[in-house]
Amino acid sequence: MDFPQLEPDGKLPDRNQPTPRKLAMKKLFKGILDFQSEDFEAHRELFKDLKSSQNPHTLFIGCCDSRVVPTLITKTNPGDLYVVRNVANIVPPYHLRDHFIGSVSAIEYAVMGLKVESIVICGHSNCGGCYALNESPESLKYMPNLLNWLDIIREVPERVSQLMKGDSAAEREWITEEVNILVQMENILSYPYVRERVESGSLKVMGWYYIIETGEIYNFNDDTGHFELVE
Numbered sequence: 001m002d003f004p005q006l007e008p009d010g011k012l013p014d015r016n017q018p019t020p021r022k023l024a025m026k027k028l029f030k031g032i033l034d035f036q037s038e039d040f041e042a043h044r045e046l047f048k049d050l051k052s053s054q055n056p057h058t059l060f061i062g063c064c065d066s067r068v069v070p071t072l073i074t075k076t077n078p079g080d081l082y083v084v085r086n087v088a089n090i091v092p093p094y095h096l097r098d099h100f101i102g103s104v105s106a107i108e109y110a111v112m113g114l115k116v117e118s119i120v121i122c123g124h125s126n127c128g129g130c131y132a133l134n135e136s137p138e139s140l141k142y143m144p145n146l147l148n149w150l151d152i153i154r155e156v157p158e159r160v161s162q163l164m165k166g167d168s169a170a171e172r173e174w175i176t177e178e179v180n181i182l183v184q185m186e187n188i189l190s191y192p193y194v195r196e197r198v199e200s201g202s203l204k205v206m207g208w209y210y211i212i213e214t215g216e217i218y219n220f221n222d223d224t225g226h227f228e229l230v231e
Helices: 020-042 044-049 070-074 101-113 128-133 144-153 156-163 169-188 192-200
Strands: 058-063 081-086 118-124 204-210 217-221 226-229
Touching (some): 020 044, 058 101, 081 101, 101 192, 118 169, 128 144, 128 156, 128 169, 144 169, 156 169, 169 204, 192 204
Parallel strands (some): 058 118, 118 204
Antiparallel strands (some): 204 217, 217 226
16 A cells, blocks of 8 residues: 655645646646647648648658757648657667667658658757767766667767867867767768768758757758858
């Protein structure tokens, strides 16, 4: 039998007082109802068209960070983006495809099945996954699966060190996040069916760096070799 936990003052908890969990659930359920009465109604015809098929124009590979919302920052509608999200917006290189089949199968379906026209790899500021790259593996020993995932991009810190002009944590953070995007752009081109379509001109790969606190997005310019503000 479970007994109620006492409050710090020794009193029994007030069962009528909403708990954080109950408040969170209430907010989610209200969100469902608001969506149905507002957003869905505003796009009723669109959802009707999407009933039996999808035709997204872009594969968006982003971080699963709760502050990064692909459809919000691109102002796109349902059906526009095919989204793959994981810690640190990682694209496993093709030779590791059998070990990370979840992300790889989604990429394969987007490119080969849905025939998307663009691939966006979107990193962001204050990325926890990138931050962890500069920490000791010992600090992540209680999250072995995350540690195994980040091993895919263990080359990033060394490349960052070669680009550092100072020694500040802030500089290391944003360079790490940008270099990580470039590594994923390289990794996606290791997929034969991606490279073939890029070389034929039927597929474009882009790297974006999203700044959470300003809403700015920087696009990597292949010609200049720099991330440039989208404006």
